[in-house]
Every structure is written in C-alpha cells, then in structure tokens.
Amino acid sequence: MLNLGLITFLAVASEISGETCRDSSGVTVCVGLTLKPTHKINIRTNQTKLCILHGDNSAIPSSAFTSMPQLEGLYFNTTNVREIALRAFDGLPHLKILGFFGNKIANIEQAVFLECGALETLDLSGNDIEFLSRINWVGLEKLKNLYVKHNFIRSICEGGLEPLRELEYLDLSLNYLESLNSSSFRIFKKLIKLNLASNRIKTIENGAFNGLVKLEELNLEGNHLKEIEVENVMENLLALERIHLAQNNFICENFSRPTNRSILIFCKKSANIIS
Numbered sequence: 001m002l003n004l005g006l007i008t009f010l011a012v013a014s015e016i017s018g019e020t021c022r023d024s025s026g027v028t029v030c031v032g033l034t035l036k037p038t039h040k041i042n043i044r045t046n047q048t049k050l051c052i053l054h055g056d057n058s059a060i061p062s063s064a065f066t067s068m069p070q071l072e073g074l075y076f077n078t079t080n081v082r083e084i085a086l087r088a089f090d091g092l093p094h095l096k097i098l099g100f101f102g103n104k105i106a107n108i109e110q111a112v113f114l115e116c117g118a119l120e121t122l123d124l125s126g127n128d129i130e131f132l133s134r135i136n137w138v139g140l141e142k143l144k145n146l147y148v149k150h151n152f153i154r155s156i157c158e159g160g161l162e163p164l165r166e167l168e169y170l171d172l173s174l175n176y177l178e179s180l181n182s183s184s185f186r187i188f189k190k191l192i193k194l195n196l197a198s199n200r201i202k203t204i205e206n207g208a209f210n211g212l213v214k215l216e217e218l219n220l221e222g223n224h225l226k227e228i229e230v231e232n233v234m235e236n237l238l239a240l241e242r243i244h245l246a247q248n249n250f251i252c253e254n255f256s257r258p259t260n261r262s263i264l265i266f267c268k269k270s271a272n273i274i275s
Contacts, residue, residue, distance in 0.1 A: 027051055027073075037061040037085075041068065048094075049073035058104075059083040066091030075099035075123075084112040092116075099123040106130065113139035121145040125171075129153060133160035142166055149195070150174040156184040166190055173197040173219070182207040191215055197244065198222035204229050209237055219244040221266070226250055234263060242266065 021030040027049040034055045035041060041064050043050070048070050057079040065071060072094050081103035089095060089112070096118055106128040113119065116139050129135065129151040137143075140163050153175040167188050177199040185191065189211050201223040209215065215237050220230070227250035234240060244266040245252060252267030 021045070023047055029053060031055070033057075035061055035064050041065055043068065046070070049075070049097075051075040051077060051099075052079055053077045055079050057081055059085065060088045061085050062087040063090045064088060069093065071095055073097040073099075075101070076103060078102035081105055084108060084110075086110045086112055087115065088112055090115050093118065095119055097121045097123075100125075100127065102126040104128050107134040108136050109134075111136050111138040113137065116140065117142060119143055121147075123147040124151070125149045127151055131155075131157070133157050135160075137161060137163040140164060145169040147171045148175075152176060154178065156180070158183045158186055161187060164188070169193045169195075171195040173199070175199050177201050179203045179205070180208040181205045182210065184208050186211040189213055193217045193219075195219040196223070201225060204233060206232065207236075209233060212237060212239075214239050216240065217242040217244075220248065221246040223248055234261070 021028055021033065021043050023045060026047065028043060028045040028047040029051045030043065031053045032055045033052050035057050050068065050071055050073070052075065057076060058081065060081060062085040065074065069091055071092050074092070074095060074097070076099065078101070081100055082105060095116060098116065098119055101123055104127060105124060119140060120143060122140065122143055125147045129148060130153060132148070132153060137160065143164060143166060146164065146167055146169070149171045153172060154177060156177070165187055168190055170188065170191060173195045177196065178201060180201060182205045185194070185208070191212055192214055194212070194215060197219045201220065202225070204225070216239055218233070218237065218240060221244045225248045230245060230250065234243065240263055242264045246267050252265060
C-alpha cells in the first residue's frame with residue numbers, strides 16, 4: 001500500500017495553497033479541494049493515484065470521478081468525510097486502493113462499494129466507527145487488506161461481514177476491544193495477518209480464532225491478557241509463525257512450550273523462539 005503519511009503530505013501542503021493540485025512522487029495531491037454535488041471533478045492528470053488532503057468534503061457526491069477512469073488509488077486524508085453517496089465511485093473500474101484516513105465516518109448504510117469490484121485495499125483508520133456491522137461491505141468480495149485502526153470499536157460481530165471472506169490482512173489496532181468471542185473471526189479463513197495491538201483485550205473465548213487456518217502472524221501487544229490465554233491461542237492456531245505479546249499482564253519467559261511447534265515470539269525488544 002502506498003505510504004501516504006501525514007508527514008509527506010504536510011511537506012507537500014506547505015508548497016500548495018488554496019484549492020490547488022500538484023503531482024508529487026507519482027501521486028496527484030489536491031489540498032483544500034471541496035467536491036460539489038452538481039460538478040464532476042475536473043483535474044487534468046495522467047497519474048493513477050489521487051489524494052485529496054484537507055478541505056471540507058463531509059459528503060462525497062455520486063459520480064464525482066468519472067472523468068478519471070485511470071485511477072487505481074484514491075485517498076481522502078483528513079477531509080471531514082461523514083457520508084458517501086451511492087455510486088460515488090462509478091466509472092473507476094481499475095480502483096484497487098481506497099483510503100479515508102482521519103475522517104468522521106461512523107456508518108455506511110448504502111452499498112457505496114457496489115461498483116468497487118476490483119478493490120483490494122480499504123483504509124478506514126482514524127474515523128468514528130463503533131460497530132463493524134454498521135458498514136455496508138457489499139461489493140468488497142475481492143478485498144485483501146482492511147485497515148480499521150484508531151476507531152471506537154468495542155466488539156466484533158460476525159453478522160454483516162460476509163463479503164470480506166477473501167481478507168488476508170486485518171488491522172483493528174488502537175480500538176476499544178475488551179474480549180473476543182467464539183464467532184469473532186470465523187469467516188476469515190484466508191486471513192494471514194491479524195493486528196489487535198493496543199486494545200483493552202482481557203479475555204479470549206475458546207475458539208475465538210476458529211477458522212483462521214492460514215493465520216501466520218498475530219499481534220496482541222498492548223492489551224491486558226494473561227499467560228494462560230495466550231498459550232491457548234498458540235496451541236489452536238496451527239499455521240502461526242509469529243506472535244507479538246509485549247505490554248500484557250504476564251512474563252514472556254514463563255510460557256509453556258507449545259507441542260511440536262516453532263513460533264517466533266516478540267515480547268519486549270527482542271524475539272524469543274519457542275520450538
């Protein structure tokens with residue numbers, strides 16, 4: 001995924017004023033651009049990536065980008081997005097990456113991703129999402145990477161997540177999760193990496209990771225877990241190769257050895273191999 005961190009954009013923004021667009025490192029960056037419901041965006045560029053930075057785009061209108069069918073990456077960084085109109089992404093058959101970092105999205109009720117059949121990566125980090133089930137995921141059947149870190153998510157319910165069965169990477173770090181139940185991740189049978197760092201997880205039900213038959217890396221650092229819960233997790237994830245456990249309520253050196261397993265454990269600053 002293209003690294004469109006705020007540091008890079010602020011450096012670009014310092015040279016751009018008003019509603020101005022400029023190409024920078026393979027991306028067209030528009031600072032302060034506001035999308036209007038009655039006007040299609042008119043930016044002359046051959047770039048395949050567009051980032052709209054700052055500005056006031058509380059509602060993304062329908063068919064706003066039909067004049068840019070070449071787009072493969074579209075990013076709304078800190079632009080105050082709250083609502084997305086149905087068919088907002090019409091005319092973008094090659095769109096693979098869609099980012100909404102640092103906005104105010106809480107719910108997406110309509111099937112706004114219905115025309116995003118080629119989308120592989122969706123970033124909803126830094127928004128106001130509390131329930132994943134209140135996001136309409138229809139149209140994201142091919143999605144591989146989902147970033148929902150730094151929101152207000154307190155629980156994970158299976159209902160409504162069915163279109164995301166192809167996910168390989170899921171980032172739920174920096175949320176408010178306190179427990180994981182037996183159906184939390186059952187549908188994610190192709191998931192390879194799961195990031196649950198910096199939540200408030202105290203309990204993990206038996207079978208919470210059932211179905212994660214391909215999971216290779218699990219990040220649980222910065223939670224409130226006890227040793228026995230983590231040992232059960234490692235025993236049940238048969239494909240697990242790496243687990244991150246720093247800043248929990250146990251001492252890593254006291255782990256019991258998983259039977260016939262070699263797992264790289266990251267706890268503190270170095271990694272311990274239990275084999």
